[in-house]
Amino acid sequence: MGEVVVVTSGKGGVGKTTATANIGTALAALGKRVALVDTDIGLRKLDLVLGLENRIVFHLIDVTSGNCQLKQALIRDKRLDGLYFLPAAQTRDKTAVTPEQMRELSAQLKQDFDYVLIDCPAGIEQGFKNAVAGADRALVVTNPEISAVRDADRIIGLLEASEITNSRLIVNRIRPNMVKRGNMLDVEDILDNLRIDLIGVVPEDEKILISTNRGEPAVLDSSSRAGQAFRNIARRILGEEVPFLNLEANEGWRPWFRRIFGLSNAR
Amino acid sequence: MLEFLMRFLGRDPASSSKNIARERLRLVLVHDRVNVSPEVLESLKEELIQVISHYMEIDEDALEVSLNQADNSVALMANIPVLRVKRLTREPVTPR
Numbered sequence: 001m002g003e004v005v006v007v008t009s010g011k012g013g014v015g016k017t018t019a020t021a022n023i024g025t026a027l028a029a030l031g032k033r034v035a036l037v038d039t040d041i042g043l044r045k046l047d048l049v050l051g052l053e054n055r056i057v058f059h060l061i062d063v064t065s066g067n068c069q070l071k072q073a074l075i076r077d078k079r080l081d082g083l084y085f086l087p088a089a090q091t092r093d094k095t096a097v098t099p100e101q102m103r104e105l106s107a108q109l110k111q112d113f114d115y116v117l118i119d120c121p122a123g124i125e126q127g128f129k130n131a132v133a134g135a136d137r138a139l140v141v142t143n144p145e146i147s148a149v150r151d152a153d154r155i156i157g158l159l160e161a162s163e164i165t166n167s168r169l170i171v172n173r174i175r176p177n178m179v180k181r182g183n184m185l186d187v188e189d190i191l192d193n194l195r196i197d198l199i200g201v202v203p204e205d206e207k208i209l210i211s212t213n214r215g216e217p218a219v220l221d222s223s224s225r226a227g228q229a230f231r232n233i234a235r236r237i238l239g240e241e242v243p244f245l246n247l248e249a250n251e252g253w254r255p256w257f258r259r260i261f262g263l264s265n266a267r
Numbered sequence: 268m269l270e271f272l273m274r275f276l277g278r279d280p281a282s283s284s285k286n287i288a289r290e291r292l293r294l295v296l297v298h299d300r301v302n303v304s305p306e307v308l309e310s311l312k313e314e315l316i317q318v319i320s321h322y323m324e325i326d327e328d329a330l331e332v333s334l335n336q337a338d339n340s341v342a343l344m345a346n347i348p349v350l351r352v353k354r355l356t357r358e359p360v361t362p363r
Contacts, residue, residue: 146291150296153299154299157300189285193292
């Protein structure tokens with residue numbers, strides 16, 4: 001019996017889909033059976049990040065409305081054994097599926113998979129309610145921006161109200177050199193304000209866009225720092241203790257400059 | 268010279284936008300969580316002035332009412348400068 005994990009954020013554009021694709025791919029690379037479900041009906045994206053957009057035949061609404069069997073709609077990823085993808089419908093809207101149907105679908109997927117990752121749409125309306133309906137736990141994605149943190153706080157409240165209590169936080173797109181200059185909230189500032197524990201910090205990385213351009217999740221690129229951070233999150237989900245990345249390395253000339261002048265501070 | 272170097276290295280704390288963001292975030296979350304709008308706070312403030320004015324002369328312009336967060340609880344903080352305590356000319360208002 002597997003576990004259903006919803007990846008959510010409130011605010012759009014913080015990296016839910018990127019996180020879902022990368023953590024799911026990393027879990028599959030660690031030998032787990034993983035199903036990724038795109039619940040953003042009408043605004044499908046996960047297919048592109050996974051590079052599976054040309055293989056879609058059936059979608060989530062086909063399954064929930066009984067047009068096809070679940071097995072027919074699941075697309076098998078050719079790169080990794082055990083990685084499957086259930087796309088969202090593109091020509092319907094969020095009311096085409098109900099929380100009850102999502103609960104049923106989640107229960108069905110849990111029978112066959114170790115991890116079911118649900119990519120939640122932005123917002124707190126119907127789409128969110130559908131996505132969390134069958135979830136056992138949540139990964140809340142945020143950015144070091146007050147607007148994203150505020151939405152994350154709201155989402156954490158709504159998750160608690162839905163009795164999903166073991167949520168974990170991912171701080172995505174952090175730019176260590178901006179933090180160092182005092183121009184970006186750091187992870188501590190964010191954790192001080194949110195009432196959940198951290199599971200990973202992902203640095204801003206150009207390789208994310210490049211990997212999305214190619215349709216190959218960054219976790220498959222061993223040189224991507226964001227990919228490394230997502231691989232670490234996958235291992236933490238499996239219960240491993242993985243130290244957090246040292247985000248200060250490879251940050252251009254300033255750290256070197258500071259070191260030369262003996263100005264490196266303890267922070 | 269040191270100050271120049273610090274600024275050059277981006278260590279000027281006064282201009283740090285992070286501190287501004289942190290404070291704005293803290294306040295907005297306190298308000299979001301207790302679900303109190305600025306309008307509600309404003310009307311609370313006005314009623315406070317009315318009640319306190321029965322007993323004391325207060326500096327209404329300097330009066331501050333805000334919600335603050337201490338650890339995991341939210342506190343209503345009122346800073347009310349008293350100008351003069353009035354001599355009671357009538358019975359205190361007793362709530363029934």
